[in-house]
Amino acid sequence: MKKIFLAVLAISTIALTSCSNDSKDDTTATGNGSLKLEFDNVYGAADLALNTEYTNSNGEKVKPNNVIYIISNVVLTKADGSTYTVPKSSSYFFVNETDEASTLITLPNIPAGDYTKVKFGIGVDQAQYDAGADGQGDLWTTAALPSLGMTWSWASGYKFVKFEGTVTSTTHTDAPYKVHTGKTGSIYNYAEATLDFPNNALVRTNITPQVHIMADVKKIIDGTTVINFEEGLDVMGGTKVQQIMANNVPTMFEAHHVHND
Amino acid sequence: MKKILLLTAFLAIAGCSSDDDTEYQNLPIDYQVPSNFPPLVYDLSRNPLTEKGFELGKKIFYDGRLSSDGTISCGFCHIQSDAFTHHGHTFSHGVNDASGTRNAPPVQNMAYQSQFFWDGASDHIEMLSMAPISSEIEMNGNIIDIINMMKNDAKYKQLYQQAFPNAPIDAEHLLKALGQFMTVLTSSNSRFDKYRRGETGGALTVAELAGYSLFNAKCATCHATDLFTDNTFRNNGLTINPQINDVGRYRVTQIPQDKFKFKVPSLRNIEKTAPYMHDGRFFTLEAVLNHYQSGVGNTENLDPILNTNGTLGIALTTEEKAKIIAFLKTLTDEEFLTNPKFSEF
Numbered sequence: 001m002k003k004i005f006l007a008v009l010a011i012s013t014i015a016l017t018s019c020s021n022d023s024k025d026d027t028t029a030t031g032n033g034s035l036k037l038e039f040d041n042v043y044g045a046a047d048l049a050l051n052t053e054y055t056n057s058n059g060e061k062v063k064p065n066n067v068i069y070i071i072s073n074v075v076l077t078k079a080d081g082s083t084y085t086v087p088k089s090s091s092y093f094f095v096n097e098t099d100e101a102s103t104l105i106t107l108p109n110i111p112a113g114d115y116t117k118v119k120f121g122i123g124v125d126q127a128q129y130d131a132g133a134d135g136q137g138d139l140w141t142t143a144a145l146p147s148l149g150m151t152w153s154w155a156s157g158y159k160f161v162k163f164e165g166t167v168t169s170t171t172h173t174d175a176p177y178k179v180h181t182g183k184t185g186s187i188y189n190y191a192e193a194t195l196d197f198p199n200n201a202l203v204r205t206n207i208t209p210q211v212h213i214m215a216d217v218k219k220i221i222d223g224t225t226v227i228n229f230e231e232g233l234d235v236m237g238g239t240k241v242q243q244i245m246a247n248n249v250p251t252m253f254e255a256h257h258v259h260n261d
Numbered sequence: 262m263k264k265i266l267l268l269t270a271f272l273a274i275a276g277c278s279s280d281d282d283t284e285y286q287n288l289p290i291d292y293q294v295p296s297n298f299p300p301l302v303y304d305l306s307r308n309p310l311t312e313k314g315f316e317l318g319k320k321i322f323y324d325g326r327l328s329s330d331g332t333i334s335c336g337f338c339h340i341q342s343d344a345f346t347h348h349g350h351t352f353s354h355g356v357n358d359a360s361g362t363r364n365a366p367p368v369q370n371m372a373y374q375s376q377f378f379w380d381g382a383s384d385h386i387e388m389l390s391m392a393p394i395s396s397e398i399e400m401n402g403n404i405i406d407i408i409n410m411m412k413n414d415a416k417y418k419q420l421y422q423q424a425f426p427n428a429p430i431d432a433e434h435l436l437k438a439l440g441q442f443m444t445v446l447t448s449s450n451s452r453f454d455k456y457r458r459g460e461t462g463g464a465l466t467v468a469e470l471a472g473y474s475l476f477n478a479k480c481a482t483c484h485a486t487d488l489f490t491d492n493t494f495r496n497n498g499l500t501i502n503p504q505i506n507d508v509g510r511y512r513v514t515q516i517p518q519d520k521f522k523f524k525v526p527s528l529r530n531i532e533k534t535a536p537y538m539h540d541g542r543f544f545t546l547e548a549v550l551n552h553y554q555s556g557v558g559n560t561e562n563l564d565p566i567l568n569t570n571g572t573l574g575i576a577l578t579t580e581e582k583a584k585i586i587a588f589l590k591t592l593t594d595e596e597f598l599t600n601p602k603f604s605e606f
Contacts, residue, residue, distance in 0.1 A: 132387035133436035134307040140391060140432040144404045155513060156383030156392045185381065185514035238515030 029112035033203040035076065036210040037105045037118065039095045040256075041067055044218045050097060053168075056222040060229055062177070064165035067097040067217050068148060070158060072121040072128075074107060079114045079200060088128070089135045094148055095215075106208075115201040118211065122191040122249050123160030129183065152182045160189065161249060163220050167229045179221060179235045181245050189245040195255035202260045210259045216252045223248035285423050287313045295449035297457040297487045303372035303386050303444060308437045310444060313424035318442025320420060321435060323605045327407055328355070328400035335393065335439075339368045341603050344530035345446065351541035355399040362505045364541035366526060367534050369597065372444040375492045379523045379539040380510045387440040404432055411435070448529050448597035456591070457487060465591055472588025479553075479575050480585070482566055483525045489592075494522035495564045498557030498573065499538060507540065520561050532593045546589060550582040 041048040043064070053063050071093045074086040086107055096102045128135070143150040143158050150159045163179040183189055201209035221227040224247040227235055235241060290310035294301055308314075321327065323336040333355050339345035345368035352361050363379055371377070371386050383389035393399040394407070411417040412430050421430045428434055453473075455463030465473070476484075485491040494510040501507075501521065510519035523539045537543040543552065557567050557574035567574060577585075597603075 129385065129388070130304075131307060132385045132440065133433045134387075136433045136436075137429070138408075138431050138433070140436075141404050141408055144395070151391060151395055153382075153392055153395045156377075156385070156388045185510070185516070185519075186384070187514070236515070237513070241515075 029114070029202075029204055031112050031205040032109050033112050033205050034208045035107045035110050035115070035201055035203050036208060037071075037074070037107070037120075038210055038212050039071070039103045039105070039215050040212060041097050041103075041215045041217050044216065044222075048097065048217055051165075054218065056218070056226070058222070058226055058228055060167055060169040062165050062167045062221070062229075063174070064097075064163065064217065066162060066164040068150060068159075069095050069161045069215075070121075070123050070150065071095055071105065072123065073119075073125060074105075075119040076107075076110065076115045076201075077117045077119070079116050082113075084111055084115075089137055092124070092139055094142065094150060096148060099147065104210075110203045112204050115197065115203060115209070117194060117196045118255065119192060119194040122193065123182065123189065123245070124158050125190045126188045129157070129188065152180065155183055155185075157183050160191075160245070161220060163217060167233070169228075169230045171230065172233070175229075175233055177229045177233045177235075179227070179244070181236075181241045181249075184237045184241055187242060189242055191245045191249040193250050193253045195253055197255050197258050199258050199260075201258045207260055210261075212256045212258070214254045214256045216254075219248050219252035220244060221248070223251060285313070287311045287423050287426070290315060290445065292444065295447070295454065295458070297454060298370075298449065299373060299486045299488060301372050302375045303440070305372075305444070308387070308440055310441050311424060313420060314438055314441040315445050317417075317420040317424045318438035318440070319603075320416070321439055322442050326410055327394055327402045329402060333400050335368075335390075336605055338365045338393075338399070341600075341605075342533070342598050343367075344369055344448070344533045344598060346534045348533070348535070351536050355396070355401070361396075361398045362507055363539050364536060367530060368443060369446050369448040369529060370488055370527065371446065373488055374490070374527075376494070376524050380513050381494060381524055382513050386443060387436040390436055390439045408432060408435070446597075446603060448594040450596045451529070451592050451594040453588075453591040454487070454594070466587070468584050468587045469591050470588075472584035472586070473591075475581050475585050476588055479577070483564070484528055485525075489528040490525045492525070494519065494524055496521045496523070496560060496562045497553075498560065498563050498567050499540075499542065499552070500556075500558040501560055502540065502542075505540065509539070518562060522562060528589060529592050530594055530598065532590045533598065546586045547582070550577060550585060553577065554582065 043054045046054070048064070048067070050065050051063050053061050055061050073088065073091050076084045093105050094102055140151060142148065150162060152159045159180045159182045161179065161181045165177060166174040167177045168174055181189055195213065197211060201211055203209060221244070225243040227240060227244070235244070288311060290312060292305065292310050323334050325332045325334045325337070327334060338347040338355070340348060347365035351364060355361070366379070375384055377383040377386070377389040378392065383392060394402040394404060408431060411421070417430065421428070421434060424438060425434045452463060452465065455461070456465050457463070483491060483495055508520050510522040511517070531546065535544055537549050543549050553575045554577040555574060557563070559568065559573055
């Protein structure tokens with residue numbers, strides 16, 4: 001992944017140069033195009049590699065082996081402030097570290113224009129829970145795929161973030177830990193992130209911009225709220241899950257650069 | 262309610278004659294909220310009830326192919342004549358005879374309920390079916406296999422098409438059909454209901470009426486409305502079985518104040534739904550009343566209503582207990598328990 005990262009940097013430099021040439025005003029842009037969101041998981045300052053040991057601020061050493069999260073309800077904002085909301089029924093995505101295809105989300109039928117930011121949810125929102133099965137299509141079937149395992153039977157719903165691995169701490173040596181977040185009782189724990197693009201994403205009938213998003217999964221457990229696995233290897237409910245979703249997850253994403261080609 | 266009954270009869274007839282008719286016109290079900298009920302919780306506008314939606318839901322409810330071993334349907338544990346409970350089973354057993362640790366509650370008037378399962382693990386009538394189907398103990402079903410089975414079954418293909426024209430056979434519509442079936446499972450014609458609505462057949466005896474007053478005074482804070490639940494979670498003082506140590510609502514929220522709290526259950530058809538409580542520990546209503554009178558334990562998060570200045574439980578004389586039980590038996594709704602429209606065959 002490091003190599004890719006470097007390549008991406010190189011390309012982005014080109015993209016940056018080319019984009020200044022490209023930034024004609026978008027009032028002329030018509031028709032629909034597509035936009036891609038690429039989720040690149042990192043661990044702090046390093047690219048994420050599964051089964052590799054990372055040390056957290058509390059001294060605990062974790063080796064993640066499974067990272068999956070739900071990205072939902074994507075809204076794109078244009079330079080003029082107008083927004084495009086991806087239809088809810090086609091706006092739930094499972095980003096799975098072990099399935100590279102799942103980390104690149106293609107959004108079709110986007111009105112041409114210059115986009116400046118993206119907002120998305122992490123998890124399933126209250127409106128969807130209130131709607132029950134309505135509009136869920138195959139969400140359950142997908143979540144139930146053995147490769148994902150993102151249904152959450154104890155809450156008749158979905159895991160929003162699944163972050164598993166092993167941990168070595170004062171009393172544990174390579175002990176399996178599990179962080180599962182989702183709706184807990186009447187608390188929805190749905191998180192949102194809004195990312196400004198460092199350069200505009202120019203959606204055209206013949207240009208499909210790709211937004212490269214860095215997702216720092218370290219922040220899930222080592223952010224504003226620090227999870228100490230010493231206090232318990234399973235984090236699946238209660239205030240810890242609420243804090244992870246409220247304080248940590250919204251800050252883990254960054255739009256690093258945009259390719260317009 | 263008469264309307265529903267008439268429709269019921271009509272459904273039964275229409276159901277048989279139209280089996281092979283692909284041009285079949287799906288008819289809406291005109292669902293009326295009984296006048297003594299609280300308002301519906303379920304927003305039917307997102308899933309309008311239809312004859313074929315109900316029929317599809319019923320077929321799914323009674324289909325053992327939803328479970329991994331092909332034998333356990335929803336109806337296996339939720340039996341109509343027992344108000345859709347697993348009568349006589351303290352703990353329901355599911356696939357491979359695996360046994361859970363909770364007693365199956367009745368499936369009735371679900372569209373009025375905002376919290377499902379003893380711990381409120383679900384709060385939507387459509388979403389709740391994800392739990393039994395995926396549960397290793399109950400059905401251990403794989404939704405992907407189930408949808409594939411339905412896509413390859415002629416009868417399902419026809420019913421889905423009729424119930425949800427132009428919609429795919431998918432998890433969303435499976436859940437909606439079950440939601441429709443459970444909504445129509447409305448029990449509202451007990452003698453008590455008729456009494457409340459001033460209908461014929463609604464005469465209560467002096468003892469039953471006395472029991473109703475006692476119930477209102479001593480039980481109705483928790484067992485509220487004509488559905489007998491306030492949809493909250495409370496600890497009614499059951500002593501904790503250390504072998505199971507069911508923490509109740511805490512399992513869902515992991516909030517310490519929720520430990521040992523369970524959903525206040527509806528008491529409709531209570532005569533028919535023994536054994537009682539989340540773990541089925543009491544076999545008779547007498548045992549339940551004795552619990553409230555003298556068995557309440559001061560466990561963590563005991564409901565304050567059951568602890569007045571250190572005196573635990575509810576003051577009840579033998580006579581009062583008998584009257585309350587007489588009242589509880591007026592909640593039995595034979596029409597519901599025997600309605601052929603709800604039955605498997």
